[in-house]
Amino acid sequence: xxxxxxxxxxxxxxxxxxxxxxxxxxxxxxxxxxxxxxxxxxxxxxxxxxxxxxxxxxxxxxxxxxxxxxxxxxxxxxxxxxxxxxxxxxxxxxxxxxxxxxxxxxxxxxxxxxxxxxxxxxxxxxxxxxxxxxxxxxxxxxxxxxxxxxxxxxxxxxxxxxxxxxxxxxxxxxxxxxxxxxxxxxxxxxxxxxxxxxxxxxxxxxxxxxxxxxxxxxxxxxxxxxxxxxxxxxxxxxxxxxxxxxxxxxxxxxxxxxxxxxxxxxxxxxxxxxxxxxxxxxxxxxxxxxxxxxxxxxxxxxxxxxxxxxxxxxxxxxxxxxxxxxxxxxxxxxxxxxxxxxxxxxxxxxxxxxxxxxxxxxxxxxxxxxxxxxxxxxxxxxxxxxxxxxxxxxxxxxxxxxxxxxxxxxxxxxxxxxxxxxxxxxxxxxxxxxxxxxxxxxxxxxxxxxxxxxxxxxxxxxxxxxxxxxxxxxxxxxxxxx
Numbered sequence: 322x323x324x325x326x327x328x329x330x331x332x333x334x335x336x337x338x339x340x341x342x343x344x345x346x347x348x349x350x351x352x353x354x355x356x357x358x359x360x361x362x363x364x365x366x367x368x369x370x371x372x373x374x375x376x377x378x379x380x381x382x383x384x385x386x387x388x389x390x391x392x393x394x395x396x397x398x399x400x401x402x403x404x405x406x407x408x409x410x411x412x413x414x415x416x417x418x419x420x421x422x423x424x425x426x427x428x429x430x431x432x433x434x435x436x437x438x439x440x441x442x443x444x445x446x447x448x449x450x451x452x453x454x455x456x457x458x459x460x461x462x463x464x465x466x467x468x469x470x471x472x473x474x475x476x477x478x479x480x481x482x483x484x485x486x487x488x489x490x491x492x493x494x495x496x497x498x499x500x501x502x503x504x505x506x507x508x509x510x511x512x513x514x515x516x517x518x519x520x521x522x523x524x525x526x527x528x529x530x531x532x533x534x535x536x537x538x539x540x541x542x543x544x545x546x547x548x549x550x551x552x553x554x555x556x557x558x559x560x561x562x563x564x565x566x567x568x569x570x571x572x573x574x575x576x577x578x579x580x581x582x583x584x585x586x587x588x589x590x591x592x593x594x595x596x597x598x599x600x601x602x603x604x605x606x607x608x609x610x611x612x613x614x615x616x617x618x619x620x621x622x623x624x625x626x627x628x629x630x631x632x633x634x635x636x637x638x639x640x641x642x643x644x645x646x647x648x649x650x651x652x653x654x655x656x657x658x659x660x661x662x663x664x665x666x667x668x669x670x671x672x673x674x675x676x677x678x679x680x681x682x683x684x685x686x687x688x689x690x691x692x693x694x695x696x697x698x699x700x701x702x703x704x705x706x707x708x709x710x711x712x713x714x715x716x717x718x719x720x721x722x723x724x725x726x727x728x729x730x731x732x733x734x735x736x737x738x739x740x741x742x743x744x745x746x747x748x749x750x751x752x753x754x755x756x757x758x759x760x761x762x763x764x765x766x767x768x769x770x771x772x773x774x775x776x777x778x779x780x781x782x783x784x785x786x787x788x789x790x791x792x793x794x795x796x797x798x799x800x801x802x803x
Contacts, residue, residue: 513590521583609795635706756796
């Protein structure tokens with residue numbers, strides 16, 4: 322045992338024992354505090370420490386968990402359906418308040434444009450609004466079919482080629498297209514059915530009349546070989562008939578001029594009007610207004626000659642109907658001929674029945690080309706259209722005084738206003754109803770003529786609803802303008 326200096330009075334320690342640090346004494350408040358002294362065992366020399374084994378690892382004990390004392394009165398709170406609804410409403414109210422607060426300072430027009438483009442493009446509105454102008458320009462060019470505008474609306478394309486015009490009207494191109502179609506229908510209704518139809522109908526009628534005359538003379542000569550000869554024929558010269566030379570040549574020449582010119586004008590009118598795939602009720606009504614006003618003008622300028630001019634329009638309608646039936650028969654005959662050839666190659670006896678059907682169709686086709694049939698159909702069809710159009714135009718020009726007077730007795734209006742307003746409205750109503758009835762009667766009469774002469778399978782009243790609606794609206798608008 323070795324006693325170190327300064328450790329007298331302490332317990333003796335083994336020199337081989339490891340030095341142990343004594344725990345520090347906590348300060349205790351006293352009246353005369355004295356500093357606490359630390360008592361340390363002397364560290365062994367280095368030679369002794371080399372021979373001493375390492376101390377065992379210090380084991381730290383985990384502190385005991387501190388648990389709160391159980392509360393006797395606390396119970397778990399149950400969350401019911403009402404609490405969930407209340408929580409949801411609280412979130413909804415918060416979102417609604419934030420949304421309304423932001424909307425108070427937002428540009429509503431810009432927001433509407435952004436929402437519309439977002440719906441169109443499928444992009445979120447928050448992504449569309451910062452790039453609104455750029456996306457609008459891109460979508461605007463995407464919606465405009467430039468090639469279609471150039472081909473179908475050349476006048477509009479030329480107008481929009483100017484940069485300032487394009488800046489003002491580029492966002493209204495669909496509206497301008499509808500306006501162009503409507504104005505085209507108005508112009509086409511005047512140029513096509515009235516101008517072109519009148520010229521072509523007159524030329525077709527004159528040509529059919531000359532064909533019938535020539536055929537009649539040929540039949541008469543064939544039936545009576547001893548009929549008188551002209552002096553030129555007695556001398557061995559070519560036959561020369563003054564009547565045939567003058568009248569026949571003039572009629573044929575006139576028909577040869579009127580028919581192609583009428584066809585050209587009809588084609589121009591069809592090109593002015595929108596094609597069937599773009600046609601709307603507005604464009605059809607515009608065409609009907611143009612045709613009605615033109616017929617009223619013809620009746621007003623030439624009261625006596627107007628019947629013949631209007632009849633020529635009916636003859637043009639019959640020409641179109643005969644051409645359509647001839648084309649249908651030709652197509653059907655071509656189909657049946659191919660089917661008959663197929664059945665004959667298979668040795669089927671059904672080919673004979675098909676050949677008989679082709680023969681019947683061939684007879685109907687030849688009947689359409691017969692001059693007498695064509696002339697009769699043109700004359701009857703022209704008479705029906707001429708009579709109905711002339712009566713309707715005359716009634717509109719005379720304003721139908723009897724009907725207006727009957728409708729003028731409205732007791733609820735003052736006498737001066739009653740007369741003017743009632744007469745005006747009565748005239749518009751009567752003109753619209755009369756034009757609708759006229760279109761129905763005209764269409765029915767044309768179908769009767771077609772069935773009587775060349776088309777036994779005609780479909781009566783086909784499309785009469787469209788004709789009546791367009792005619793009635795057109796007549797009312799025309800009467801309001803007259």
